[in-house]
Amino acid sequence: MFEFLFKYPPAVYSRGHYVLAGPWPWWVLVALVLIAAVGLYWNARRRWTLMSNLRAAAIWGLQTALIALLLLLLWRPAISVATLRPQQNIVAVLLDSSRSMAIADEDGHSRFDAASRLLKDGLIDSLGRRFQMRLYRFGDDAHRVDTAHLYNPPDSPVTRIARSLQDIAAESASLPFGAVVLLSDGAENAGGIDFDTIQRLRQTRIPVHTVGFGKEKLSRDIEVEDFSVPQRTLAGSRIEARIALRQSGLTGETARVTIRDGDNVLAAQNVNLTSEAIAVPLIFNAGAAGALNLIARVDPLPGEENTANNALARVVNVSAHKPRILYVEGEPRWEYKFMRRAADDDPQIELVSMLRTTPNKIYRQGVRDQSELADGFPTKPEELFAYDGLIIGSVEASWFTPAQQDMIREFAGRRGGGVLFLGGRFGLSEGGWGATPVAEMLPVRLPAAGATFQRVYSNTELAPAGMDSALCRLDDDPQKNVERWKKMPEIANWQLVGDPKPGAALLAEIIPPGHRKSPLLVTEPYGRGRTAVLATGGMWRWQMRSDHTDKTLPTFWRQMLRWLSNDTPGTVVAATPRQVLQDEDRLPLRVEVRDKNYQPLGSAVVQAHFVGPDGLSETLRLQPAGSEAGVYTADWSVPKAGAYLAEVTASVNGAEVGRDVLTFRRNDGVAENFRTTQNRDLLEKLSQQTGGRYYNARDARHLADEISYSEAGVTSREMLDLWDLPVVLLLALGLRAAEWLLRRKWGVV
Amino acid sequence: MIDLNTDEIFNWPWVYAVEVGHWDLTDAQVKMMREYFERGGFLMVDDFHGTYEWQVFVASMNRIFPDRPIVEIGDADPIFHVLYDLGKRVQVPGLQYVYSGKLYEKDGIVPHWRGIYDDKGRLMVTMCFNQDDGDAWEHADNPQYPEQFTSQAYRLGINYIIYSMTH
The missing domain is CATH 3.40.50.410 (von Willebrand factor, type A domain)
Incomplete structure (x- = not known):
């Protein structure tokens, strides 16, 4: 139909340029159209006594359009288009x-x-x-x-x-x-x-x-579209996984989703398929150090057209690294004791603490030797940045020098560590932190000081974002976890910390009797690291008011300590966009190298040593990426399917700066099963x-x-006439016919 | 004052008990005390003297912890150093010292600083046996009561509190 009316295919109109091929200039055409319009207007004015203004204007408009169309055809409109010879x-x-x-x-x-x-x-x-x-x-x-x-x-x-x-x-x-x-x-x-x-x-x-x-769209199918897990984690940590499902024709049915390591089911959940795309958050324990070969799977549903797209693989490198977290506390209090106990029972965490017992005395625990922190809080970045996480308890901002306050900010921003601020008599607003550079890194807008620290028995509950957070997971079952938070003993002290900043995640709230809820736990990414505020020093009542077999409080603290340190990078960090290559043979490798102060290091020699199946061993030197200081990249051709390990080392003048290990897999014959x-x-x-x-x-x-x-x-340019299009003839006839019909209807023929 | 017939004790992670040479815990109280320690509670007992009162105290304590020995706390233990260095200590007498001039009561001539440890080597119970630190605190403003006893009693008590808040 298009070509019948317009003579040429649509491609001509979309790619060609419109021209007037007649011998006279375009302005003559415009002038003639205007003259014709005025003449017709003068003629119509004489007859306006016979009909209303609106009707006369319609007749005048149709006549003018017809004259304009006919004049346009005299100027020979055409389209210039390039055609292949x-x-x-x-x-x-x-x-x-x-x-x-x-x-x-x-x-x-x-x-x-x-x-x-x-x-x-x-x-x-x-x-x-x-x-x-x-x-x-x-x-x-x-x-x-x-x-x-x-x-x-x-x-x-x-x-x-x-x-x-x-x-x-x-x-x-x-x-x-x-x-x-x-x-x-x-x-x-x-x-x-x-x-x-x-x-x-x-x-x-x-x-x-x-x-x-x-x-x-398939009539009945469910596909594991994506399976996201962190590339690395600490042994014994909880892993937050997110499985993206896409289904068609299965709305209203229930699917069972599992995450396995070999035959071992690590997490499982029944999912109601209420929409086409569904994200399933699952949380499980990473277990011991080593490589986790994870499979996210949806059990096949009856009549499913393609079951080969029901599983996706990922690799997680579970590290034996034992992070060290520095805890600075400004006054003896019970939370300190129970946090220390939780850390002491965790073989994967080293909690180094300094407690101000008097204005002049610091009691240190967890130090490696008597020299560690002997002079108080670190004064040099490389000393503070040797830790993986930092906790600031009930201690005034003025206890730190301005340089130390800057270092606390840089601990998250540049070093990439986690920093937790606790509520307390001398903490947050009461400690004057709102007027320091550190306020910028807090996930909340601190209120002005003055009675922000409360001693009121209050319950706690999870906020919506906390329900999917591994940090707040006290029970493997998501629903039981929500109930458990509600049933935990009351805390008896907490602090007003203001509203969460945009981009922050409010994970848990305090429910003071007779007052509106107040944030208890808020987190936020900051720079390369992360920050959190826990607005209380009274979580210890969870332990003293619960049966001794109840391990909720130590679990909470161990998760918090891991959250602070789990994603803290070392001086050398190796990464690849995909740790499982599905029928791919190219591994893009990106290595970030920093010095002890965590400033980018651009003069390092960076090498990756690959170990793979059948005794494969190969070394590759990475080159500096021009656009980013301290970043080195390379593409490695993965020769065959199987599991691989890459050990990346960086050195300057022969002295090693740091090293990192990356595990990945190449799986062949699976990619075509997806997005079918x-x-x-x-x-x-x-x-x-x-x-x-x-x-x-x-x-x-x-x-x-x-x-x-x-x-x-090889093209030539063609000039295609438009004056003889059937649609032009139809348009001219249509204009004339419309005028005639209107005149008949209005009786002014 | 805490009534051991309620669960009030679980609001107090540090508890001080005196004259435990006269206590006689019921089965329910024994069970509650054990649960208290297992949750992380800390008990300092004081002002009991001589063989008989020790036997009375131990009779109930053994019912709380039949499986844990009562031991002398070594001078090097952190509880004597957490704030004040108290490696060398003296016997702290009660107010009776002002009238009798004796450091001890009954046959409790030798002072002891004893305790019960948990599986992780942390003190749960400390016993100031043949001493009365409570009197030393109470009569700190009594000019007739020697200052040296009050000083040590305060330092010992503060160390015990800070120890229980850090271990």
Whole structure:
């Protein structure tokens, strides 16, 4: 219909430039239209006594539009468009030969069969009549084939559209590519088309026309879309995992989600499938040091179309590192004792404490030797930054020098540690912290000092954000955890700390009798680290008012101590975006190196030593990343499937600065099991961004006609007349007919 | 004052008891005291003297902790150093010293600083046997009561409190 009315395909109108091809200048046209409008207005004025102003204006408008249209046609409107010269351009036809194309969801046939049929039944012939053709199969990359091999069954374990298009872009440097036709289900395994690839294609000006195959939604399926866990944690810590599920056709049903390490179920939950996308938070214990090979799985549901996408793997490096946390307390109080007891019972944590027993005396516990903290709170960054976490108890800000206050701020900001502030008689507002640089790092806006410390028996409860927080998890069952917080004994002292800042997480609240709730526990990321406020020194009543077998308080403190230190980086931190490579062989490695003051170190020699399956051993030197000081990067080609360990060392002038260990896996033959529906979004965006168009299998037969209009390759510019479009004639007749009908209706013929 | 027939004791992580040479705990009180210590409570007992009162005290204490021995606290124990260094101590007599000039009462001639430890080596119960630190605190303003006893009693009591708040 479009081409009947407009004579040319839509591509002409979207890519061409509009011109007036007549011999006279455009302003003459404008002038004549204005003269005609005025003349018609004068004529209409004479008749206005016969009808209302509105009706006369409508008649005048229709007459003017018709005259303007006819005058425009005299100026010969046309469209200038670049067209590929016949047989002088190459069209690359890329056929997706990954295993997901074997899924039979195209009216009982596989996607690959449907694509083959489209090519065989005319598309190749029609393209061949106009262009030279190069045929490619693509999966991991694009490789050229002849017609005899184009239709071999799909066998590639992965789909890498971006990499395949880059291959074509590279060839276009020496060949006149006019367009790319890409037949695929869009099941890209690299997560999308990267910006560099799009930029490269835009530079070559080659439009990518995409033809999509496969259902856009399965009738009954649930997929583990993502499984996020920290890459590393301390032994014995609780791990917060988040499993992203996507389902279709299963709304209202219940699915069982588990996280396993081998056969050992670490966490499980039944999930009601209330929407298409669901995030399931699960918390479990990391256990002993070593590599955790985790599998997040959804038990298959009856009639599910694809069960191979029900599980995802991740690796977590459980570290034996024993973090040291410094606790500064300004007065003897019971919380100190119970926190120390919790830490003493935890073999993974070293709590070093300094307690001000009198204005002139400090009692130290947990120190390595008598020299540690002998002169009081550290005065040099490298001394303070040797700790992994910091707790500031009931102690005034003025007890610290301004330089020490800055160091406390930098402890989180630059060093990346966790800092906890406790409520108390001399803490927070009462301690004057609100007027120091440290106030900036607090997750709350401290109120002015004055009676913020209360001695009122009050209950506590979890805030919504605390329900999914590992820090507040006292019971593995989320619902029981909420109830347990409510049933814990009252605390008898707490402090008003003001409202949480934007971006902070309010995890737990105090419920004073007869008053509005007040924040108890608030956390916030700050710089490279994190900060928290626990607005009480009275949690100890949880221990003294509960049976001695109840380990809630020590559990809470151990989790708090781990939260403070778990993510604290060392001087060398190795990271990779993905610790499980699904049918990928490229491991991007990023290493951040800092000195003892945690300033970026740009002059280090950084090496990664890889140990892998079958005795593989290889060393790689990383290069400084130009954009970030102290960051070193490299790509390593992972030779085969299996588990790997990378030990990264950094040294300056032969002296080691630090080291880190990274574990990762390469799993082959799994990527194509995921995102098996047609990724139409990706195909549409790819074609839009490159100047092409998305087609489904039915209307792809027009592709050969539309593909001719392209700026790439060997082109000539054509001038296509628009004056003789059928739609113009219809418009002229329509205007005249509308005037006649209105006149008849209003009786002013 | 804490009534051991209620659970009030669990609000007080440090408890001071005097004249325990006369106590006779019921079974329920014994059970409550053991639970108190297992939760983290601390008891300082004082002002009991001589063989008989010791036997009375031990009779109830053994019912609380039949499995834990009462031992002399060594001079090097942190409880004698947590704030004041009290490696060397003297016997602290009660007010009767002002009238009798005797440091001891009954047959309690030798002072003892004894205690019961938990599995982690932390003191749960301390006993100032054949002494009366409570009198020394109470009569600190009595010019006839020697200052040296009051000073030690205060220092010892503060050390015991701070120890229980840090261990």
